[in-house]
Amino acid sequence: MKYRYLPMTWEDKKEMLTFLGIESVEELFSDIPENVRFKGELNIPEALSEPEIVRYFNSLTNQNVNSQEYAYFLGAGIYDHYIPSTVNHVISRSEFYTAYTPYQPEISQGELQAIFEFQTMICELTGMEVANSSMYDGPTAVSEAANLAVGGAAGKKVLVSKAVHPEARSILKVNGKGQGYEVVEIDIVNGVTDLQALDAASDEHTAAVIVQYPNFFGSIEDLRAIEEIAHKHKGLLVVSSNPLALGVLEPPGKFGADIVVGDAQPFGIPMQLGGPTCGYFSVREKLMRKIPGRIVGQTTDQNGKRGYVLTLQAREQHIRREKATSNICSNQALNALAASVAMTALGRHGVQEMALLNIQKTQYAKKRVAELGVEIPFSVPVFNEFVVKLPRPVGEVNRLLLKEKIVGGYDLGRDFPELAGHMLIAVTESRTKEEIDSLVKGLEGIIRG
Numbered sequence: 001m002k003y004r005y006l007p008m009t010w011e012d013k014k015e016m017l018t019f020l021g022i023e024s025v026e027e028l029f030s031d032i033p034e035n036v037r038f039k040g041e042l043n044i045p046e047a048l049s050e051p052e053i054v055r056y057f058n059s060l061t062n063q064n065v066n067s068q069e070y071a072y073f074l075g076a077g078i079y080d081h082y083i084p085s086t087v088n089h090v091i092s093r094s095e096f097y098t099a100y101t102p103y104q105p106e107i108s109q110g111e112l113q114a115i116f117e118f119q120t121m122i123c124e125l126t127g128m129e130v131a132n133s134s135m136y137d138g139p140t141a142v143s144e145a146a147n148l149a150v151g152g153a154a155g156k157k158v159l160v161s162k163a164v165h166p167e168a169r170s171i172l173k174v175n176g177k178g179q180g181y182e183v184v185e186i187d188i189v190n191g192v193t194d195l196q197a198l199d200a201a202s203d204e205h206t207a208a209v210i211v212q213y214p215n216f217f218g219s220i221e222d223l224r225a226i227e228e229i230a231h232k233h234k235g236l237l238v239v240s241s242n243p244l245a246l247g248v249l250e251p252p253g254k255f256g257a258d259i260v261v262g263d264a265q266p267f268g269i270p271m272q273l274g275g276p277t278c279g280y281f282s283v284r285e286k287l288m289r290k291i292p293g294r295i296v297g298q299t300t301d302q303n304g305k306r307g308y309v310l311t312l313q314a315r316e317q318h319i320r321r322e323k324a325t326s327n328i329c330s331n332q333a334l335n336a337l338a339a340s341v342a343m344t345a346l347g348r349h350g351v352q353e354m355a356l357l358n359i360q361k362t363q364y365a366k367k368r369v370a371e372l373g374v375e376i377p378f379s380v381p382v383f384n385e386f387v388v389k390l391p392r393p394v395g396e397v398n399r400l401l402l403k404e405k406i407v408g409g410y411d412l413g414r415d416f417p418e419l420a421g422h423m424l425i426a427v428t429e430s431r432t433k434e435e436i437d438s439l440v441k442g443l444e445g446i447i448r449g
Helices: 010-020 025-029 050-061 085-091 109-126 138-151 166-179 195-201 223-232 285-290 333-370 394-403 433-448
Strands: 157-161 182-186 206-213 236-241 259-263 279-283 294-300 306-313 385-389 422-426
Touching: 010 025, 085 333, 109 279, 109 294, 109 306, 109 333, 138 157, 138 166, 138 206, 138 236, 138 259, 138 279, 138 285, 157 166, 157 195, 166 182, 182 195, 195 223, 206 223, 223 236, 279 285, 333 385, 333 433, 394 422, 394 433
Parallel strands: 157 182, 157 206, 206 236, 236 259
Antiparallel strands: 259 279, 294 306, 385 422
């Protein structure tokens, strides 16, 4: 036997042909004129046995670069973080990884409780009052936040900082065109949002101000100042935030944010070639009924026993399309579960320690790189990413680093023409001192060689 699974044996095929009263499969196509039929053999490889297929795909896999064998300094939205071993153990249970929408709460209590715990922990991290059961990803959550803000406002203008992730801004523009609102980008100064430009662009037509915290460059935005500008004309303050950073940073809710969104990938979700990840969406209680997706709530049955149910489902699947808050018809339940298990395993102190390691290792790397004489263009505090200006093209530097088994940083020139030659370097708690030193040594050899 060459294969573990055979969809149809020769005996099965013969039995079906006999049942149909024909001699061959070709007779099934007798109604198709000869002049339009394909003549000859398809240009596809011959079938392989199972062992051959396994060897073939293993050879392809071995060509991939991974963070276990290479020193990894690429971030820009997807990060190499520590994942507790319990995460994979829990999410591999069949009742979780085969589950879909928990429409029947009486047989879905485990999944509903897991989602409820996810919502609770997101609220604790963000300082908000209500969170939904997750979104597709962080960029999607940003655009959904803009939709919410515009839907309840007289104005149809959304101000978004250029320090927000480029992919999120791209999705926002597409969404704005479809939903009929204007998206205005605000320039950056010293790696953060230009507050003067933001204030000048804000007026009575502004439905929302969107910033990222920490932003795309790893810089920490002044949310207190931004909140005053956002609310001056009664617009909503939307903050896209790295949830791990909130282990040490003051949560956006403390600064008066109305909506806090982001990507839960730093908690328990591997990089997995860029996705899928898991977005989160949290709001003030007054916006609860406008939140997209679904919310799991806690209740009691007639015997007083605690239980969990889908409390709000403001999706077009459940209510009239014109009344729906979003056309997103699913959520990332399995990835949300992974994030919940990771946060639970780490605990409050573990999350803080992990976040502090990101700051400390980033500062060490930033200091070592600066000693090479390269320019650090932004002087503001950062979380786990920082920008350097290189004397050689970033793509060229990265190719040379790769030969030393080092994955370099992100080429900012791809999204910011004015930052051509600038590299965004990510340093997480997973990077060792030896790996950081190897990056510095590699950069030194490239710059001075």
